[in-house]
Amino acid sequence: MFDSLTEKFTGLFKDLSGQGKLSEANIKEASARVRRALLEADVNYKVVKDFAAAVEARALGEDVLTSITPGQKFVKIVYDQMVETLGSVNQPLALSPQPPTVIMVCGLQGSGKTTTCAKLAKHLSKPGRRIMLAAADIYRPAAVQQLEILSKQVGCDFFKLDSTDVAQICQEAKQEAVKKLIDVLILDTAGRLHIDTEMMAELERVQKTVKPQEILLVVDGMTGQDAVNIATEFSKALPLSGVIMTKLDGDARGGAALSLKVISGQPIKFIGVGEKLSALEEFHPSRVASRILGMGDVVGLVEKAQNVFDEKQAGKLEEKLRQQSFTLEDFAGQMKQMKKMGSLSDIMKMLPGGMSLPQDAAIDDKALGTIEAIISSMTPQERQKPQILNGSRKRRIALGSGTSVQQVNQLLNQFEMSQRMMKQMMNSKGRGFKMPRGF
Ligand SMILES: Nc1nc2c(ncn2[C@@H]2O[C@H](COP(=O)(O)OP(=O)(O)OP(=O)(O)O)[C@@H](O)[C@H]2O)c(=O)[nH]1
Ligand SMILES: [Mg+2]
Structure with a gap:
């Protein structure tokens, strides 16, 4: 997922570790390489500028020059900066102590909302916990059926209602969830081709009616900077609680994942890494940074x-x-x-x-x-x-x-x-x- 970035970083670190001592010029050259690598991975230029400047300042300010292992020190500085850029720590889902917890999933057309709803249901399922998926996409004819099939695959409850009022569907889904002692209710909403006022008004109505604990925005990681812009726009209109970035298994260059927190202010909570229902990973900045920098992800x-x-x-x-x-x-x-x-x-x-x-x-x-x-x-x-x-x-x-x-x-x-x-x-x-x- 971050292959080319990892290649560049491991190359840089290898070159650095080969040198006994680092000079100021070495550090400047190394941070220039960091900057280039990030730009080529399609990371937002503002994020890149701040990232490279912070790395350079810390490397020059700390005792990297006099250290016996200057290469390793430099790697550590880049790692720390990357963890911070990715959001520092994993932001877990806020499950309500008073069930049902309502999770509203929104996003543009084709970003992976419906698949992600089912993946979340699978991820959250454990013995004794009841999960229900509710179909709130009334525009695409096959959408309801798609979610119903996925619910069967996951083995969780499913809710649908023949109505044209999305807020009403979601409200009745919640009432049904209370009645059936459901622990987690996940709402699959409809997407649009572009952000438009109609969709936003609909999502806002759903939010005001059912008051979900979590409002998760699904963005397609393959769209690069667009994903970041979409997250920024959505967060202005809705009280989002986080982002799920999908399709990071493809040839996405990873730039969006690295820019999202800084630019949109939203934490990435999960990433989608494949079409299968098990292809959802919690987003842990430290682990992702390790992976990007070629240090592996042993915990994962x-x-x-x-x-x-x-x-x-x-x-x-x-x-x-x-x-x-x-x-x-x-x-x-x-x-x-x-x-x-x-x-x-x-x-x-x-x-x-x-x-x-x-x-x-x-x-x-x-x-x-x-x-x-x-x-x-x-x-x-x-x-x-x-x-x-x-x-x-x-x-x-x-x-x-x-x-x-x-x-x-x-x-x-x-x-x-x-x-x-x-x-x-x-x-x-x-x-x-x-x-x-x-x-
Ligand atoms: N490779 C890959 N494909 C994914 C991932 N997530 C979703 N997809 C695929 O993306 C396509 C669209 O997924 P959906 O879940 O239907 O997207 P949606 O946002 O619900 O689409 P609409 O309801 O039409 O707006 C499907 O073919 C999914 O299999 C992912 O993490 N990796
Ligand atoms: Mg859908």
Whole structure:
């Protein structure tokens, strides 16, 4: 999502860390590179100007010049500035202690409102919490049906009403929510091609009638500066509580995300990173800054893993490791779980330094298929005890899986490495999560 920006920053940091000491000229040159990188990523020029000036002033003012690790100090300054620019901390949704909490979702046509409503419902759902989606888009014929289908997918309640008065629909949805003991009611409103007075008047009426706790504006991250302008306009007309920026999985250059808080004053609360209902992430400035600067997002990765790995299986794996009986079969199973977390290249990006991995060092998704093929060509005994694999067995496996002996050897090495890595992780348990080097 911020690929080209990350590339530029990691390049800059690498150059800086190669230098023993930094001069004033080095710092000026480095902040000029920061400025260029941000401008190329389509960050608002005012934000860029202030960002680069702040970084330069702090770098010159602090003891970067005399520091033993000037490169690292500079990185830290850029990181802090970026976290601040992104809004400092995550702004969670304000769930009312007295249900139902009403969340009104608004935005222009096609920005991703309806999808985001369903994603939010999924994100918020947990045992014992009842969520209802209400269709308040009466203009597009298929809109109500779209939301109804999505509600079924999420497994939450759904409300619709045959009326042309949007405020009335929302009000009755709220009454229904109270009656059905719903905890969170999400209103999917209609968009327009452009901001117009009619839409704003309608949204205002809904806001005054149902008094939502949250008014979230959905903007399309691919539209760059337009998204920022739209947020600024909306926040003048409605008491917004935050923004959700969608489609950041595409080739959006990320400039909008970096400009939004400063220019519109609105915090980004979530980002949409795909069409699937699970493709919604809480927006944490510190994590996003780490990702942009190529430092990885280990917290995000662990969260992602927790969502996918089932605990029972993890427990079994742990037991096996303890007894040192982690086999190739477990290895294959583990690979499959990893696959569920998304494409490996995405996962690599969340790892510190992941971006700067040389192309051939990254495990590609096709390689997973090869691994599975090799393992399934082995006999159960070979999977349990790979040390019995001699030359002729390896040749047989290579032939059976359509690979080469070299590839079989490669897999065995990877397996050994993984075994070692798991042991390391086990040893560091209780002392926090530790990423082994070179993974
Ligand atoms: N890649 C990607 N696509 C998204 C994301 N969010 C929404 N979309 C897609 O954007 C398109 C429009 O989404 P909708 O949710 O229907 O947008 P809307 O704002 O409700 O549109 P209208 O009701 O017509 O105004 C759909 O094809 C979605 O799948 C996202 O985060 N990433
Ligand atoms: Mg819609």
